Amino acid sequence: MMNIATGNPAAAATAGTAALAQRYYRRFAPVERVMHSALMLTFVGCALSGLPLLYSDKPWAATLARLLGGFESAGIIHRICAFVMIVVFVSHVVLVFARAFAGKGVLSILWGPDSMVPQPQDAIDVWNNFKWFLGRGPQPQFDRWTYWEKFDYWAVFWGMFIIGGSGLLLWFPVFFSMFIPGWMFNIAALVHGEEALLAAGFIFTFHFFNGHVRPAKFPMDVVIFTGRISEHELKGERGVEYARLAREGRLAEKETTPPAEEARWFGWVVGGTALALGIVAIFLIVYSVFK
Amino acid sequence: MKPTIIMRAAGAVLCAALAFAVHAKPNAAAPAAAASPNDTCLMCHSAADAKGPDGRSIAVDGAKFATSVHGSVNLKCTDCHTDASADKIPHADKLKPVNCASCHDKAVKEYGATVHATSRKGGNTVAATCIDCHGKHDILRAKDPASRTSHANVEATCSRCHGDEATMVKGKLPNGNVAGKFHDSIHGKALQGAARGSAPTCTNCHGAHSILAKSNEGSRTHRAQVVATCGTCHEAEREAWTKGMHGKLQQAGMLAAPECADCHSAHSIQQHDKPTFQTAVIDQCGNCHSEYLSTYRDTFHGQVTALGYAQMATCASCHGAHEVLPASNPASKVSKQNRLATCQKCHAKAGPNFASFDPHASRHDKARDPFYYYAAKFMELLLLGVFSFFGVHTVFWLYREVREKFGSGRRDERQ
Numbered sequence: 096m097m098n099i100a101t102g103n104p105a106a107a108a109t110a111g112t113a114a115l116a117q118r119y120y121r122r123f124a125p126v127e128r129v130m131h132s133a134l135m136l137t138f139v140g141c142a143l144s145g146l147p148l149l150y151s152d153k154p155w156a157a158t159l160a161r162l163l164g165g166f167e168s169a170g171i172i173h174r175i176c177a178f179v180m181i182v183v184f185v186s187h188v189v190l191v192f193a194r195a196f197a198g199k200g201v202l203s204i205l206w207g208p209d210s211m212v213p214q215p216q217d218a219i220d221v222w223n224n225f226k227w228f229l230g231r232g233p234q235p236q237f238d239r240w241t242y243w244e245k246f247d248y249w250a251v252f253w254g255m256f257i258i259g260g261s262g263l264l265l266w267f268p269v270f271f272s273m274f275i276p277g278w279m280f281n282i283a284a285l286v287h288g289e290e291a292l293l294a295a296g297f298i299f300t301f302h303f304f305n306g307h308v309r310p311a312k313f314p315m316d317v318v319i320f321t322g323r324i325s326e327h328e329l330k331g332e333r334g335v336e337y338a339r340l341a342r343e344g345r346l347a348e349k350e351t352t353p354p355a356e357e358a359r360w361f362g363w364v365v366g367g368t369a370l371a372l373g374i375v376a377i378f379l380i381v382y383s384v385f386k
Numbered sequence: 387m388k389p390t391i392i393m394r395a396a397g398a399v400l401c402a403a404l405a406f407a408v409h410a411k412p413n414a415a416a417p418a419a420a421a422s423p424n425d426t427c428l429m430c431h432s433a434a435d436a437k438g439p440d441g442r443s444i445a446v447d448g449a450k451f452a453t454s455v456h457g458s459v460n461l462k463c464t465d466c467h468t469d470a471s472a473d474k475i476p477h478a479d480k481l482k483p484v485n486c487a488s489c490h491d492k493a494v495k496e497y498g499a500t501v502h503a504t505s506r507k508g509g510n511t512v513a514a515t516c517i518d519c520h521g522k523h524d525i526l527r528a529k530d531p532a533s534r535t536s537h538a539n540v541e542a543t544c545s546r547c548h549g550d551e552a553t554m555v556k557g558k559l560p561n562g563n564v565a566g567k568f569h570d571s572i573h574g575k576a577l578q579g580a581a582r583g584s585a586p587t588c589t590n591c592h593g594a595h596s597i598l599a600k601s602n603e604g605s606r607t608h609r610a611q612v613v614a615t616c617g618t619c620h621e622a623e624r625e626a627w628t629k630g631m632h633g634k635l636q637q638a639g640m641l642a643a644p645e646c647a648d649c650h651s652a653h654s655i656q657q658h659d660k661p662t663f664q665t666a667v668i669d670q671c672g673n674c675h676s677e678y679l680s681t682y683r684d685t686f687h688g689q690v691t692a693l694g695y696a697q698m699a700t701c702a703s704c705h706g707a708h709e710v711l712p713a714s715n716p717a718s719k720v721s722k723q724n725r726l727a728t729c730q731k732c733h734a735k736a737g738p739n740f741a742s743f744d745p746h747a748s749r750h751d752k753a754r755d756p757f758y759y760y761a762a763k764f765m766e767l768l769l770l771g772v773f774s775f776f777g778v779h780t781v782f783w784l785y786r787e788v789r790e791k792f793g794s795g796r797r798d799e800r801q
Contacts, residue, residue, distance in 0.1 A: 151692035152683060160693045167697075228782035230789075243779075265686070268743075269735050277742030282761045284686060285749070289765035293772060301776040310787040 118326040120340075120349040122318055126190065128358070131319050132365065133183045134251070139369050140176035142295045142376050144169040149288050150383045159379075177262055184255045208238045208339060211249070217242040236334030243305045254294045261287040296380060299373035307370065315370070320362025321354030424448065426472040427463045439479050451523040455530075486516045496595035504599075505557070512547065512557035519543050519594075535594070540587040541565065541577060567653035591615050607652070610636065612645040620646075626708035631715075633708075644674070649707075658707075661696035671701045681746040704728050704745065 123131070147160040147169060163169040195204045205212050220242050226232035240248075261283035264271050268280055307316045318324050329337050340346045430436060431446040438444045451457045456466075464470055466484045470477040487494035497503050497516070505513035519535060526533035534543045547553040549565030561567075568574045568588070576585030591606060598605035606615045613633070617624030627633040627646075635643035649670045650656075656663035668691060672679025682688035682701070690698040702710075704720055711718035719728045726741040733740060747755045749762035 147693055148686070148689040151689035157693045160695075166690050166693055166695045225779075225782065228779075228786045230786070269733055269737075269740060272737055272740035272743075274739075276739050278744060278747075278755065278757055280743045281747040281755065281758050284684075285747075285758060285761055286765060289762075289769065293765075293769050296769075297772060297776070301780055304780050304784070309783065310791045 117353065119323040119351050119353050120326065120329055120346070121322060121351045122324040123322040125322065128320060128322050130183050130187055132361075133179060135366070135369050137176040137180040137183070138294075138298065139372050139376075141173055141180065142291070142299075143372060144173040144176070145291055146295075146376060146379060149292065150379070153379075153383050153386075155379055155382075174266065177259070177266075181255070181259055184251075184259070208240075208336065211240060211245055213242070213245055213249075217245060237332065238335040238339065239333065241333075243301075247302055247306070250294070250297060254290060257286055257290045258294065261290075292380070295373075295376055299377040303370060303373060307366070315363060315367060317354070317359055317362030317366060320366055321358040323351055323354045422460075422462075423472050424451070424463050426475070427470070430476070446523050454523060454525050455527050456523075456525060490516075493595050500595065500597045501599040501602075502597060510557050512553050514547060518547070535589075537587055538577075538582065540589050541568065541574070544588045545569075561653070564653045567651075571651075571653060571655045572657045573655060586619065590618075607647075609641050609645055612647055616646045623708050630706070630709040631711050648673075661694065664696040664700050664702075665691045665694055667702070668700050675701075677748070678746050681748050684747070684749070685745055687745065699732060699745075703731070 143159070144163055147156040147163075147166070150156045160166050160169055163172060191204060192201070195201045199207075199209075204210060206214070216238070220235055220237060223232055223235040224242075227234045264275075264280060264283040265287060272280070306312075306319070308314060318328075324333075337346075340349060425448075428446065428448045431444055432448050434445050434447075436443065436445045446463075464472065466486075466488075467481050468485075468488075469482050494516070502514045506515065521534050526536075528535040528537075530536060531538055533539060545565035547557065548559055549563055549569075551563075553559065554562060573586050576582070577587060579585075593606055596606075598608075600607040600609075602608060603610065605611060613624055613627055613636075623646075628637075632644045636645065649667055650658075656666075658664070668679065668682070668688075678701075679688075683692060687699040691700055706719045711721075713720045713722075715721060716723055718724065726736065726738060729736045729741045744755055744758070747758045749755075749759060752759040
């Protein structure tokens with residue numbers, strides 16, 4: 096019961112008696128939490144409304160299309176989700192630049208602990224993490240963004256261009272064909288489906304595992320929904336960041352209130368639902384690929 | 387009130403006496419009502435439960451016979467049952483089968499060549515003879531709406547065997563329940579509706595006394611004849627097919643070239659503008675054009691129709707149906723000259739670039755679509771790379787965390 100109340104059983108259990116007196120640090124701003132939720136919901140919406148086409152020859156595809164109200168209505172859901180997702184994406188890019196200009200300058204986007212750009216340390220982290228997996232080294236400590244989080248991030252970036260771009264071509268083919276040759280629509284249709292398979296296959300397995308459900312986080316890491324990371328987790332997994340913040344004297348600036356009850360519940364219920372739908376989608380994909 | 391055996395015997399005696407009286411007084415004026423020699427036969431055969439020595443029913447409904455086509459021309463029982471005679475009663479226990487050919491020699495001769503007759507000769511004991519379709523003592527002219535062979539009743543008559551499970555099994559009837567399929571088809575439905583007078587029934591396609599197996603070259607349902615048979619009603623479609631590639635191939639001697647039934651089926655024909663037919667017929671095209679079906683299924687058009695929605699382009703939307711011609715033919719709907727106009731049927735404002743989309747691009751055909759081919763290769767490698775790396779990464783990670791959390795020699799974090 097305490098697990099549910101604290102929102103993170105692993106953290107709560109590990110911290111033991113300290114659980115009730117945890118310090119929390121801010122990891123995600125409210126706008127970032129909203130964006131992740133919007134991205135999550137629209138992604139699941141796009142995936143579920145697009146899957147019937149990708150596997151149109153399987154009996155479940157027609158059933159799913161009917162559940163969504165037929166292919167026209169599935170198409171409308173797909174486009175609404177796609178539109179919102181593009182809005183989220185563009186807002187994010189604007190936000191990144193706005194923050195950079197207001198703060199540490201544009202270069203901070205490209206370099207430093209707050210940058211999402213892969214850096215030499217990430218390659219070292221991959222190596223050390225594999226060593227830890229195989230029992231040949233200690234668990235590496237990370238700074239603010241781990242290499243797999245950066246991969247997730249850039250996968251979305253790449254995916255937005257590939258799926259979003261090809262999706263727009265397919266949405267308005269008559270308009271775009273005024274400028275580009277017909278074969279590009281063939282490519283668009285191909286990469287839209289393949290990249291969608293990659294994205295769904297990645298998010299619904301590796302991202303879920305890495306970010307939310309691996310044994311250390313099981314059954315669900317809700318930091319992205321609450322925006323707050325416990326001191327225990329920050330020290331235990333992101334020791335480099337903790338040490339850096341301590342060194343820079345910014346720990347106090349980052350310290351915040353414990354996660355709000357509503358945010359935790361939102362993470363559990365809505366995040367959990369997205370997780371469940373994603374797992375259903377993965378089951379359907381795997382079933383179709385190997386049948 | 388049912389007649390008792392005594393009443394029946396009394397009646398028989400009375401009739402016999404009357405008959406005797408008539409015969410005994412040849413010079414007397416013949417009484418009109420009692421003149422039929424059939425009455426003699428009916429003395430024994432009229433009772434509804436009359437049975438022969440072997441227990442089989444020998445009942446004949448005299449009134450029904452009187453109104454039948456044979457009764458209306460005053461045929462005598464002995465005209466058909468030639469080895470029975472009113473002079474020798476009772477007749478032999480077992481009479482010879484009736485020979486319809488003694489009058490209907492032409493029809494019986496035709497019947498001799500039919501699939502029914504040849505099957506029967508081949509030992510199939512359920513194959514239809516004259517009486518199975520026409521009845522026995524109650525035969526009516528086909529023109530009579532009440533006849534078993536009237537336009538309205540043919541379907542029910544054929545269904546007695548071709549829609550009857552036991553007969554289908556016993557006679558090994560081809561194609562199963564064709565009567566049931568036909569009943570639900572567009573033709574079968576039309577027969578139940580306002581067009582019942584003109585809609586085709588079994589005999590319109592198969593003939594009556596000329597029903598031949600479809601493998602027989604003379605059959606109306608032989609591959610080379612089907613178009614002519616359907617074309618008796620569907621003239622425009624026959625014309626279009628004849629000018630189209632499929633018709634040309636058949637005329638060039640390719641018997642496998644599709645005829646009507648290959649796309650529409652024979653007995654399950656559906657209305658052509660129904661989504662169920664429009665989406666199902668795509669697979670019929672694919673029976674021969676499998677490569678094109680597979681590439682079509684990779685497109686949005688093909689995916690939506692595979693889900694059962696016919697609002698998207700099917701094969702026929704672009705290629706036409708009966709008039710289908712290869713793209714190399716300038717008259718084809720998908721020829722270079724006509725392609726854009728074909729796209730514009732749905733995409734009204736489409737321009738030339740739009741029409742250069744390849745609706746049958748193949749990820750395996752480097753020569754046809756080089757960009758598409760390499761894009762597909764790239765995506766395959768990308769998927770393989772990402773899933774392989776993270777697959778291994780995740781399995782190792784899971785192994786480590788399970789060891790950390792539950793493994794021996796570790797601190798128990800759960801307390």
